Amino acid sequence: MKRFVCAILVLCLSNEAVEAKQFVSLKSSKINMRVGPGDEFPISWVFLRAGLPMMLIAEFQHWRKVRYLDNTEGWMHKNMISGRNTAIVLKDNALLYKRDSESYPIAKLEKDVVVRVLEKRDNWIKVDINKIKGWILKENLWGISDDSE
Secondary structure (H helix, E strand, O other): OHHHHHHHHHHHHOEEOOOOOOEEEEOOOOEEEEOOOOOOOOEEEEEOOOOOEEEEEEEEOOEEEEEOOOOOEEEEEHHHEEOOOEEEEOOOOEEEEOOOOOOOEEEEEOOOOEEEEEEEEOOEEEEEEOOEEEEEEHHHEEOOOOOOO
16 A cells, blocks of 8 residues: 555656656666666666666656656666767668768668767767767667757
């Protein structure tokens, strides 16, 4: 009964992140996702990859409710996430271009590769992957905040 009441309170008291999509990224290579905002709640998932983007959907005290690409949702402590802009490639052979136009490709990126987001221009996103910088179409990425200009 205590957990039920606590869950209801969390739903009522949590602040929705923002109306625009906002993303965060994982700080370390082992982070627990919990079913509720506290260490007393069971772990639902363990993420083993630093830098993964997560959509921020709610906040409660020191906890953040996040959603992963596959719609998995849960709570993580705010110290485990970062405001660093990252994104994940959605399909194999996504082309990375030298400029923000379909100039000439400099690389092909595989699905599920995590890139660091540097800049946004219309439908083009400038990214860095292992010190290679280039532009990729936004439609090939997940994790781009609406406000990441």
